[in-house]
Amino acid sequence: MAYPMPLFYQEEDTVTRDLEYLQEMYPVEAKKYQKVIAETLERLDYEGSMIYDEYPDKWQIYRLTQIIVDKLKQSGDAEIGTETENEDITAFVQVLLCYEIYKKRHMNRNGILKF
Secondary structure, three states: OOOOOOHHHHHHHHHHHOOOOOOHHOOOHHHHHHHHHHHHHHHOOOOOOOOOOOOOOOOHHHHHHHHHHHHHHHHHOOOOOOHHHHHHHHHHHHHHHHHEEEEEEEOOOOOEEEO
Protein backbone atom coordinates (compact mmCIF):
# COMPACT_ATOMS: atom_id res chain seq x y z
CA MET A 1 0.00 0.00 0.00
CA ALA A 2 1.22 3.45 -0.82
CA TYR A 3 -0.63 5.25 2.00
CA PRO A 4 -1.10 2.93 5.01
CA MET A 5 -1.77 5.67 7.61
CA PRO A 6 -5.57 5.89 7.16
CA LEU A 7 -5.86 2.20 7.98
CA PHE A 8 -3.72 2.70 11.06
CA TYR A 9 -6.16 5.28 12.45
CA GLN A 10 -9.08 3.10 11.44
CA GLU A 11 -7.67 0.28 13.58
CA GLU A 12 -7.16 2.62 16.56
CA ASP A 13 -10.70 3.92 16.16
CA THR A 14 -11.91 0.32 16.27
CA VAL A 15 -9.92 -0.29 19.46
CA THR A 16 -11.40 2.80 21.10
CA ARG A 17 -14.95 1.82 20.15
CA ASP A 18 -14.34 -1.72 21.38
CA LEU A 19 -13.09 -0.48 24.77
CA GLU A 20 -16.04 1.87 25.14
CA TYR A 21 -18.47 -0.91 24.25
CA LEU A 22 -16.96 -3.27 26.80
CA GLN A 23 -17.05 -0.56 29.47
CA GLU A 24 -20.77 -0.14 28.82
CA MET A 25 -21.15 -3.77 29.88
CA TYR A 26 -19.71 -3.06 33.34
CA PRO A 27 -22.07 -3.75 36.26
CA VAL A 28 -23.93 -0.71 37.65
CA GLU A 29 -21.64 -0.44 40.69
CA ALA A 30 -18.53 -0.52 38.51
CA LYS A 31 -19.92 2.30 36.36
CA LYS A 32 -20.44 4.43 39.48
CA TYR A 33 -16.91 3.72 40.65
CA GLN A 34 -15.47 4.41 37.21
CA LYS A 35 -17.21 7.78 37.05
CA VAL A 36 -15.66 8.90 40.35
CA ILE A 37 -12.26 7.53 39.28
CA ALA A 38 -12.43 9.40 35.95
CA GLU A 39 -13.36 12.66 37.72
CA THR A 40 -10.47 12.23 40.14
CA LEU A 41 -8.00 11.51 37.34
CA GLU A 42 -9.18 14.58 35.40
CA ARG A 43 -7.83 16.72 38.24
CA LEU A 44 -4.51 14.84 38.05
CA ASP A 45 -4.21 15.19 34.28
CA TYR A 46 -1.40 17.72 33.98
CA GLU A 47 2.20 17.60 32.84
CA GLY A 48 4.41 16.16 35.57
CA SER A 49 1.54 14.36 37.29
CA MET A 50 2.28 11.12 39.10
CA ILE A 51 -0.01 9.27 36.69
CA TYR A 52 2.51 9.97 33.92
CA ASP A 53 5.57 8.83 35.89
CA GLU A 54 7.49 6.07 34.13
CA TYR A 55 7.01 3.88 37.20
CA PRO A 56 4.18 5.24 39.36
CA ASP A 57 4.78 4.76 43.06
CA LYS A 58 2.73 1.94 44.54
CA TRP A 59 2.06 3.94 47.69
CA GLN A 60 0.70 6.88 45.67
CA ILE A 61 -1.64 4.54 43.78
CA TYR A 62 -2.79 3.04 47.08
CA ARG A 63 -3.32 6.50 48.59
CA LEU A 64 -5.28 7.63 45.53
CA THR A 65 -7.37 4.47 45.83
CA GLN A 66 -8.16 5.32 49.46
CA ILE A 67 -9.18 8.86 48.49
CA ILE A 68 -11.55 7.48 45.84
CA VAL A 69 -13.03 4.90 48.23
CA ASP A 70 -13.60 7.67 50.79
CA LYS A 71 -15.40 9.75 48.13
CA LEU A 72 -17.55 6.74 47.26
CA LYS A 73 -18.43 6.22 50.93
CA GLN A 74 -19.34 9.90 51.39
CA SER A 75 -21.53 9.94 48.31
CA GLY A 76 -23.23 6.72 49.38
CA ASP A 77 -22.20 4.86 46.21
CA ALA A 78 -20.15 2.31 48.17
CA GLU A 79 -22.10 0.50 50.85
CA ILE A 80 -19.48 -1.15 52.97
CA GLY A 81 -20.50 -3.36 55.87
CA THR A 82 -17.80 -5.78 56.89
CA GLU A 83 -14.02 -5.51 56.72
CA THR A 84 -13.97 -8.10 53.93
CA GLU A 85 -16.40 -6.05 51.83
CA ASN A 86 -14.25 -2.96 52.41
CA GLU A 87 -11.13 -4.80 51.23
CA ASP A 88 -12.97 -6.18 48.17
CA ILE A 89 -14.25 -2.77 47.12
CA THR A 90 -10.83 -1.21 47.70
CA ALA A 91 -9.17 -3.88 45.56
CA PHE A 92 -11.80 -3.45 42.83
CA VAL A 93 -11.37 0.34 42.83
CA GLN A 94 -7.59 -0.07 42.62
CA VAL A 95 -7.92 -2.33 39.57
CA LEU A 96 -10.26 0.16 37.87
CA LEU A 97 -7.92 3.01 38.81
CA CYS A 98 -4.89 1.28 37.28
CA TYR A 99 -6.89 0.64 34.10
CA GLU A 100 -8.02 4.26 33.88
CA ILE A 101 -4.43 5.45 34.44
CA TYR A 102 -3.31 3.11 31.67
CA LYS A 103 -5.91 4.61 29.33
CA LYS A 104 -4.84 8.17 30.20
CA ARG A 105 -1.18 7.35 29.66
CA HIS A 106 -1.87 5.87 26.22
CA MET A 107 -4.22 8.51 24.84
CA ASN A 108 -2.81 11.06 22.48
CA ARG A 109 -4.11 14.56 22.02
CA ASN A 110 -6.66 13.42 19.43
CA GLY A 111 -8.32 11.06 21.90
CA ILE A 112 -7.02 8.00 20.07
CA LEU A 113 -5.52 5.17 22.08
CA LYS A 114 -1.98 4.37 21.12
CA PHE A 115 -0.36 1.08 22.02
